[in-house]
Structures are given as structure tokens and as C-alpha cells.
Amino acid sequence: MTRLGLIVNPVAGLGGAMARKGSDEPDMVQRAALAGRDLVSPVRAARALRAFQALSDAPVLCGVVRPDGSPDMPLLSGAYGTAQDTRDVVRDMQGQVDLILFAGGDGTARDICAANAGGIPVLGIPSGVKMHSGVFARSPERAGQMAARFLSDTAQRTEAVEILDIDEEARRAGRLSARLYTVARTPLDSSGARQNPKAGGTDPVGEMDATLASYARRMRDDTLYILGPGMTMAALKQRLGGGTLLGVDLAQCGQIIARDVDEDALLSAIAGRNVRIGLTVVGGQGFVLGRGNQQISARVLRNAGLPPIDVICGADKLAALHPQELTIDTGDPALDAEMAGYWPVMTGPARHQVMKVVP
Amino acid sequence: MTAPIKDYLKRSTGFHAARWAEPVVCEMTGTGRRGIVFDDAPAPTLPGTAMRKVAPALPEITEHDALRHYLHLSQMTMGMMGVSLFGTCTMKYNPRIGERAALEHLRNLHPLQDASTLQGVLELYDNFSDFLCEVSGMDQFVFQAGGGADAAYTHACVTRAYHASRGELQQRDQIITTIQTHPCSPATANTAGFEVITLTLEENGYPSLEQLKSVVGPRTAALMVNNPDDMGIYNPDIKEWVRIVHEAGGLCFYDHANFNGVMSRLRARELGFDACMYMLHKTFGAPKGGGGPAVGAYGCAEHLVPFLPSPLVVKDGDSYRLDDDRPDSIGRVREFWGNAPQVLKAYAWARAMGAEGLREAADISVLSNNYMDKRLGEVRGVTRSNPDITVPRMEMTRHSVEKVTQDTGITIFEISIRMTDFGIDALWLSHEPWLVAEPFTPEAGELWSKEDIDYWIDVFEHVVTEAYENPEIVRTAPHNAPIHQLTTALDEPDQWATTWRAYQRKHVS
Structure with a gap:
């Protein structure tokens, strides 16, 4: 039985609305709470999940927080959404799931890949401020659909994509530059569902x-x-x-x-x-x-x-x-x-x- | 221009394409059924080894069934008679008189007949060459190439022969082009053995002279460019480009794929180009795609004439002959003299238009595009390439729905598919690589009326509004087409079948 791992990084995307370049700072959740802001990623994860469940009845194991509207979904760990929380969930998912679908941005992608020792394929629901990496679907719905198609594909074909993130050190010095952190496997996409502002080569x-x-x-x-x-x-x-x-x-x-x-x-x-x-x-x-x-x-x-x-x-x-x-x-x-x-x-x-x- | 139609929008209300459960023609076979039976059909006079042992497994079908079958198929593909602003293809009405003329005057000819019995068609080739020489300033045209890419390949081969004749081919191994030139120029340059140097667009929307100068040198064999490019921007430095390349000893080829907006407004030779190409199946009103084969009319100045493909139509006194004895020729790029029926149809079109007609058509196509450009710019989420460049675009403009995609997740592919629900043919997006995200490139040419253009934009705007308000209806389109979205991927090699044999192998057995 194939199973989907769904990671929702609750703080992803908050920096955008708060005019920051990302949401990497540890006190972001508290600051968001103080500012009375709604969390972005649980909503987008819920959109992806609806699209997924329209096509697949595979069980879903979720982590860090649940997507909106799924109070009974099995949860691996509840936490605040620090990088360490994300990494802990990914570690717990090893051997348990066939695909990690995550709601977050480049920072979340990096954290997931850093802890993904078993090389489980990874697919992003675009929910972050920075999304330079190649793992993101164009929209939450497409992410859910791609995940469903991948799990139903017996071959479960993947391709390699780059995980990039803005070089924070360079940014603080006033220069914008993305840095390559690693390479991840993601579901093979020939339908253009993955975010790639310039069409063309998927590989x-x-x-x-x-x-x-x-x-x-x-x-x-x-x-x-x-x-x-x-x-x-x-x-x-x-x-x-x-x-x-x-x-x-x-x-x-x-x-x-x-x-x-x-x-x-x-x-x-x-x-x-x-x-x-x-x-x-x-x-x-x-x-x-x-x-x-x-x-x-x-x-x-x-x-x-x-x-x-x-x-x-x-x-x-x-x-x-x-x-x-x-x-x-x-x-x-x-x-x-x-x-x-x-x-x-x-x-x-x-x-x-x-x-x-x-x- | 097409005629204005009252209440145009009403015409497409409730549109739904015909939906036939049409079998593959091979499945319709009935033993013994025939279209026409010839009692006195001659037996083929072939040597025994070339004779078939078994009759070919062709479908047996009546003429009436065959016609009905293909009518059904055309009804399910909008019959090629919707509003199609398929950019870079310069969609034109193909006058039916051209079909009739080709049928009446060419069907009984064979290119292997003695030239003395082919004087009419040879005269037509010669006249049309003269006509296009007048349009371009070149000295000779040939019609052998079976399309634009074939004409570009002709040029790559002529370049090779020209430099070889001067003992410089070893040294001159690079052809320069630009990122917005049609991909057939670099592709055919590579095929002919050249290395390709592609220039990148800069702030004015075209590469700078400095960039060109950085690569021109003793290795330069040729420059192959179009102008204006598909984004509609005309490079005003082109004469200087040609001078720089000539100074270094290279040839210059003008790909006139986007000729429609500049017909009669410029001549390639006067800009210094050594050769150019027109697509008769686009700019000159001959059919294309499902309607007929293509012709790339390749023209050059006198110094390249010896290298042109053979045979050349030559006028000797009052008669015409085919000259095959041309030792410097690159040989043939296609059988015989190319697609003669298309040449005839394009000639008929060109003669009907005349010089004034060409000029008027060019002006209308630029006007129509700038009207579209303005209206599309008012549609939510639509931007255009090089947004900061204010020069007017020529006969087409590249637009983008990147903002719509960011806001709604709906892509240009989905918008294009949804538009077919309103009887609009699929959009042309962009050549690759995509410099503009989520691109589309409409081109009205001189054919489409203001009503047609307005209807097209109305539908486009309606679908973009749907993307914002009810994206699901766009994502799941088409709804009024013969089939809905495919559930099985077309990229499954064990499922697709482009021939009957493959279909039987993969699906029947």
C-alpha cells in the first residue's frame, strides 16, 4: 500500500506578508501570532489535499501541523515549525511513506532534503516566500494531482532537481544570489505541472x-x-x-x-x-x-x-x-x-x- | 479582411463541436466495397520482382463513406475555419480559385516530361522569380525547398559551397544567429556542419552591435537572422550588422518568416543581404498544414546564383528550359522543382494582390496587431514581452499570462484549451527556449476583421476572468469539444500509435 507523507511548515510564507525575504527567523510564529496573521501553508496544504483525495484514496501521514480542515489526520509530531521540527518529521517518515509532499518554500525544501536519508521523492506545494528550487508544483491543486498520479504509477518515475536557496549572507550584504544546496528526486513531470517559469527541459x-x-x-x-x-x-x-x-x-x-x-x-x-x-x-x-x-x-x-x-x-x-x-x-x-x-x-x-x- | 457580421457574439452562443464515435478508417473496411471501379484499369508494367505478391491491406470503403468519415473528423477539429490568430504562421484565407487553377493546370503534368511540353509552368516559375526579385531586390529565386526550414538549409549549403569555392571553408566554420531567430536557422546550420553562435537579446529587445562584434571574425561563415522577430520588434541596426559581417567575409541571410508586416516596405538586398527566404504557404496565401505542403522560396544575389539548387528554370529567347548542368550547384534539396501546385497558388495570390495590395496588406497587419496589443494590454494579468520598450510592434507581439498563472495557477495551455470551447483554434505560444513565461503570440495578419479580432479578445478576456473567478472550469476544459481531457498520458510509448500497424500491435492483439 502506498502512502503519502504531508509536511506542513506552519510558518512558511509568513515572511512575505510581513515584507521579509523569507520566514527563516525562529520567532516568526510568535511574531505572526502577535501581528494577528493567518497561517498560509495549512490552507494551501488543504487545497492540495483536496485535489489529491479526488484522485487517490491512499492514506496520508502528516507532520508538523495538519492541513486546515483535517482534524483527525494522523500526525507525526506537533510543534512550532522550526527547521528542527521539519527535520524530525522527515526522519520519522523514513520507510513510512512513498512521497513527501510539503507546503513551504526553499527553506523547508532544504530542511527536508537535509534529513531525507532514504531519498524519498519530494514534491512542493508552493507556499513559501522564496521558491527557486525545482521541486515546486505550479499550484496547490497541481501538487495534489501530481502526488496522486505519482503514487498510482507503478514505476514511480522520478527526476533530479536542484534545491536552491537565497544566500542569506550575500543578501545581507545587499546582493541577491541563489545557492545550490543539494539535488533531490521529484516525480517525473511531463505535463508542465511543476513550477518552471520557462518551459522546456525537465531534466x-x-x-x-x-x-x-x-x-x-x-x-x-x-x-x-x-x-x-x-x-x-x-x-x-x-x-x-x-x-x-x-x-x-x-x-x-x-x-x-x-x-x-x-x-x-x-x-x-x-x-x-x-x-x-x-x-x-x-x-x-x-x-x-x-x-x-x-x-x-x-x-x-x-x-x-x-x-x-x-x-x-x-x-x-x-x-x-x-x-x-x-x-x-x-x-x-x-x-x-x-x-x-x-x-x-x-x-x-x-x-x-x-x-x-x-x- | 473578412466581412463584418452583425451580432457576431450570438453566432457562437451554445457552440459545441460535433461528437462522433468515429472509428479508424481501417476499421470501416467492408470486403469488396469500392469508390470507383475501373473495368479497363491497366495492369502495372513493373518488373516481376517489384510486383506485390499479396494485395496491400488497405481499407475497402465506398467514396461516400470515405467523404463522410473525413467530414466527421474535420467537424471534430473545428474544420480549420474557426478564428485562428496562430502567430508566426500568418494565417490567411487560401482562395479556392488557387485550388482549381492547380488542379486544372497541373494535374496532367509530370516533371519528367520534356521541357518543351512544360512551357506554361516554367514560364510561371520564371515570372514568379521575377516578381519576388522585385519584392526583395535579389537576382534569382528557386522554389525547390519544401518549407522554411528547407530554405534555411538551402542557405547553409549555399554558404558551404560559396566558402569552399574560395578556399575558405576550413577557416569559416561558424554561423551567427540570434535567440529570437526561428530555431530552423541554428538547426540547419548545425546540420550543414557549422558551429552555431547565438546572440542574446539586450535592453532594446535585440542584441547590441557590440555583442555582434564580439563574435564576428575570420571564422564567420554567415549571419542568419529574421527581422522583426516574433516579439514584433524590428532591429533598426540591421544594415550595420550586415556591413560588419560582410567586412569580416561572411554572408548574410534574411529569414523572412515575419515578412507580412514589412511587405513592400523594405528590400532584403537594399539592406545588404546576400539571400533571403519567403514562405509561400504563409505570407503568399498558399495553404499549409492540413491544407497542403509548403514551399520556402529562396532568393539570392548574383554572386550566389551558381550555387543554387538544380535545375534552374532558364529563359532562352522565347522559350524556357531546365538547366541541370551547373557544376557549382549544391545539387537538390528536394525532388524535381519543389511543390509546384503551391507555387502556382502563391503566384495566383501574388498577382491578384499586386504591389499595392501587398503594401495595403502589410499596413493592415501592423495596424491589426497594434489594435490587439492595446486591447490585450487592458486584460487583467496580461503583460507583453519587453514591457519597457515603447517602439510600436510590427505584425505580432508576444504576450504573457505569467501574472494570471501566479494568481490562479491557470497556465496559458489551459487558457488555450478553454478557448476552443468558444470555437477559437488553439493559440500559438512561443518558439523555444521560452524567454517569456506563459507566452502567447497572436497574429491577425490582413485577413481577420475587427469583429473577428474583437471576438477573439472577448473570449480570451472571458477565460482569464474565469481563471480568477472559477478556475476549475478552465482547468477541466474543454467542455464543448468532441473529447475531454485525456486521462492516459500521450507520452506512454507502449500506448501511442501513429500507424494502423502500431495500433494493432499495441491495442488489438
Whole structure:
């Protein structure tokens, strides 16, 4: 018997109405209560649940709080909605459910993935302030329908999506940038039910496969490759023996030779070498350098004599950028200005798209 | 323009498409049933090995049943006679006289006849080439390409042959295009062996000269662009673009897919382009889709004529011949001389319109679009591409219902499906990749009357209002169509069947 896990993060979405960038602060529930605000996510979870139950009679196990209008639903734990509460519920759901449907935003998605040791597929009911990750359905109803379809599909097919969140540190410094935290499995969606403001590839790495093959084939033996983080780069690293998703790795002669290297390791590795850098566009704001790959620092770039940079990124991901620009932030404004201009981005085999790169 | 109809809206009140439980034609077979029986049908004169051992398993059906079957199918697909503002396709009325002319004048011809017996159709090809040369400023047109993408491919091949003839093909391996150019330009450039460099739109709605300059160089083989693009924005720097690419030694190709708004207002050659393409099945009134095959009319300046596909229609004194002895030609991109009936229909249309007609049609299509643009801008939740750019759009504009989707969860797909409940054909959304979220791109051209356009927008506005007030009715649409939403996914490879044999294999046995 398949079972649905429904996680409702009660504080998700409150920050929006309270003019905050998110609802990550611990006293948000109390502050919401004081401000007399209604909770957003239990209502949206109830909408999703209605759509789910119209198509499926699978039992539902819920956590943190119940959706509105379901006072008798089995509840794993009642709590206030801190990140720890979400993680506890996810841990309790391991082995109990076939899909975790959650009402929340990027922060909730991160907490769920962090505790989801068994890799249960995850699907989001859009209820947060920030929803940059690829797990969210377009609407609560669609989330419920997708969940029902997934549970009734004997194959229970999934695909990988990126879990992103705004880099709070950068935001406080006045810059907006999303950071890649991890990759999750989510129900395969070919109907456009999942939130993806720009249609097109549902499986970015799958579509980039031929591009990565062509890139790997052209890698030169006399060159040291510095390969940045991200799903696209991880797929390239996979072709070279396997590397890290979130780290910077080194490759030589078609093999990964060092994983998750820091700035010092890069500086010593590049001395006297022919160097090329392979990067993808990280996050929704078009950062190529300076977010999640700070190891490739201004010193590294200068010491390597400003080596050629190959940016590999699907055309759909570029299309989703507003404005249509890439950004670099090496920490050295003079270097940023020097490197700014128009860069070709590999979008397919024998395909490049020119993107304006601004500091 | 179509005629004004009194009380237009009443006409569609209570619309419901016909709903027939129509079988697949192969299931209607009855042994021995025939349309026409020829007592004196000649036996085929084929070599024994080419003769069938067993008769083909075709449905046996009377002429009357066949007609009724296809009439039912057309009734269930709105008969292609609803209001269709299917953008980028320039939906036009296909005059019935064109069908008749093609039938009367071409049905008894075969392209393998001796050219001396084909003088009429060859004269027509030659005249139409002259007509399009006048429209474009080019020196020669060919009609062999079976569509716009085929004409783009013709250009990629001509580019290859041109640079090879100058010993520069090894060096010139890049073709430059823009993200808003039709995807067939990069695709055919890749197919012909070139690397593609795509330029990104910038703040004016088109790529800057600086961006173009950043990629033009000794590797540049050609520029392939359209203008205006599908968002309706005309790049006013285009002449300078052509100059820069020429200076670097590349060729310039103008994809005239969006020609309707600029017919007779500009000539590709005068802007410096070496070659261009018109779609006769769109801009020049010949049928398309279910109505007939396509023609990409490819025209070029004198220096590229030697590379054109063969055969070329050549005038010798008072007569015409087919020239196949052209050593620099890229060869054939399609059988014989392309889809001759379409060329005839487009020629008839062009002659009927004349120069003044083309100009008037262009002006009406720009006017209609700007009227639509204004009215659609007043619909709740509708925005348009490049909202900050104030230049008037040409013959179409790309709009977005992203706000409606954010507010209600209703997508442009669902709006489009719901509109069929009011007799409106499906919308054209956008080429990929989508630069505008939840896009749609209506194009009125010169055909549709103000009443038609108003009705289309009224329906659109009604459905958007439903999205806000009663989203379920939109989400579960269509309600007045022959079928409701499919419950089984079309992406199940073990279920879909595009042939009778596949259907039998997957569903019958």
C-alpha cells in the first residue's frame, strides 16, 4: 500500500506578508501570532489535499501541523515549525511513506532534503516566500494531482532537481544570489505541472548529456581542468570518474585527480600549468564566479594568467535569467571589470550562446 | 479582411463541436466495397520482382463513406475555419480559385516530361522569380525547398559551397544567429556542419552591435537572422550588422518568416543581404498544414546564383528550359522543382494582390496587431514581452499570462484549451527556449476583421476572468469539444500509435 507523507511548515510564507525575504527567523510564529496573521501553508496544504483525495484514496501521514480542515489526520509530531521540527518529521517518515509532499518554500525544501536519508521523492506545494528550487508544483491543486498520479504509477518515475536557496549572507550584504544546496528526486513531470517559469527541459542534465560528451572528448591531455560545482558539472565529473556536486574538482587526462579542493590547493596545483576552467551558471541569478565557487578566487585566476573559462549551461536555464546577463564577483573589482564583456556559453554540441557578463 | 457580421457574439452562443464515435478508417473496411471501379484499369508494367505478391491491406470503403468519415473528423477539429490568430504562421484565407487553377493546370503534368511540353509552368516559375526579385531586390529565386526550414538549409549549403569555392571553408566554420531567430536557422546550420553562435537579446529587445562584434571574425561563415522577430520588434541596426559581417567575409541571410508586416516596405538586398527566404504557404496565401505542403522560396544575389539548387528554370529567347548542368550547384534539396501546385497558388495570390495590395496588406497587419496589443494590454494579468520598450510592434507581439498563472495557477495551455470551447483554434505560444513565461503570440495578419479580432479578445478576456473567478472550469476544459481531457498520458510509448500497424500491435492483439 502506498502512502503519502504531508509536511506542513506552519510558518512558511509568513515572511512575505510581513515584507521579509523569507520566514527563516525562529520567532516568526510568535511574531505572526502577535501581528494577528493567518497561517498560509495549512490552507494551501488543504487545497492540495483536496485535489489529491479526488484522485487517490491512499492514506496520508502528516507532520508538523495538519492541513486546515483535517482534524483527525494522523500526525507525526506537533510543534512550532522550526527547521528542527521539519527535520524530525522527515526522519520519522523514513520507510513510512512513498512521497513527501510539503507546503513551504526553499527553506523547508532544504530542511527536508537535509534529513531525507532514504531519498524519498519530494514534491512542493508552493507556499513559501522564496521558491527557486525545482521541486515546486505550479499550484496547490497541481501538487495534489501530481502526488496522486505519482503514487498510482507503478514505476514511480522520478527526476533530479536542484534545491536552491537565497544566500542569506550575500543578501545581507545587499546582493541577491541563489545557492545550490543539494539535488533531490521529484516525480517525473511531463505535463508542465511543476513550477518552471520557462518551459522546456525537465531534466537539465539529460539534455546537456551530448554537450558534456562533446566537451569531455575535446579535453586536452596537456591541460589541467578546474571544474566548478553544480548539477551540470557533476554530470561532467561523472564522465571523468566521479567528482563532487558542491565542490571544485581538478581533472587531468580525462580523470578527476583531486576533489573538493580549496584555494591553496588550487594555487599549488596550477603553478606552471596550462589551465582551463569549466563552470556552469549557479542559481537563478546568473552567477558564474563568486557564488559557491569562491575557491576559484581572484588570486587563482591571476596566478593562472586569466585562463580560458568554458561555461556550460542549457539554453533553458539561460532563458530563465532576468536580466539576460551573467555575473561575476571574484572579490577583486578590478579583475571583475577586466573579465566583464561578452562570453560564449556552451549550450549544446556545436552550439554557443553569447551572454553579457557584468560585475 | 473578412466581412463584418452583425451580432457576431450570438453566432457562437451554445457552440459545441460535433461528437462522433468515429472509428479508424481501417476499421470501416467492408470486403469488396469500392469508390470507383475501373473495368479497363491497366495492369502495372513493373518488373516481376517489384510486383506485390499479396494485395496491400488497405481499407475497402465506398467514396461516400470515405467523404463522410473525413467530414466527421474535420467537424471534430473545428474544420480549420474557426478564428485562428496562430502567430508566426500568418494565417490567411487560401482562395479556392488557387485550388482549381492547380488542379486544372497541373494535374496532367509530370516533371519528367520534356521541357518543351512544360512551357506554361516554367514560364510561371520564371515570372514568379521575377516578381519576388522585385519584392526583395535579389537576382534569382528557386522554389525547390519544401518549407522554411528547407530554405534555411538551402542557405547553409549555399554558404558551404560559396566558402569552399574560395578556399575558405576550413577557416569559416561558424554561423551567427540570434535567440529570437526561428530555431530552423541554428538547426540547419548545425546540420550543414557549422558551429552555431547565438546572440542574446539586450535592453532594446535585440542584441547590441557590440555583442555582434564580439563574435564576428575570420571564422564567420554567415549571419542568419529574421527581422522583426516574433516579439514584433524590428532591429533598426540591421544594415550595420550586415556591413560588419560582410567586412569580416561572411554572408548574410534574411529569414523572412515575419515578412507580412514589412511587405513592400523594405528590400532584403537594399539592406545588404546576400539571400533571403519567403514562405509561400504563409505570407503568399498558399495553404499549409492540413491544407497542403509548403514551399520556402529562396532568393539570392548574383554572386550566389551558381550555387543554387538544380535545375534552374532558364529563359532562352522565347522559350524556357531546365538547366541541370551547373557544376557549382549544391545539387537538390528536394525532388524535381519543389511543390509546384503551391507555387502556382502563391503566384495566383501574388498577382491578384499586386504591389499595392501587398503594401495595403502589410499596413493592415501592423495596424491589426497594434489594435490587439492595446486591447490585450487592458486584460487583467496580461503583460507583453519587453514591457519597457515603447517602439510600436510590427505584425505580432508576444504576450504573457505569467501574472494570471501566479494568481490562479491557470497556465496559458489551459487558457488555450478553454478557448476552443468558444470555437477559437488553439493559440500559438512561443518558439523555444521560452524567454517569456506563459507566452502567447497572436497574429491577425490582413485577413481577420475587427469583429473577428474583437471576438477573439472577448473570449480570451472571458477565460482569464474565469481563471480568477472559477478556475476549475478552465482547468477541466474543454467542455464543448468532441473529447475531454485525456486521462492516459500521450507520452506512454507502449500506448501511442501513429500507424494502423502500431495500433494493432499495441491495442488489438
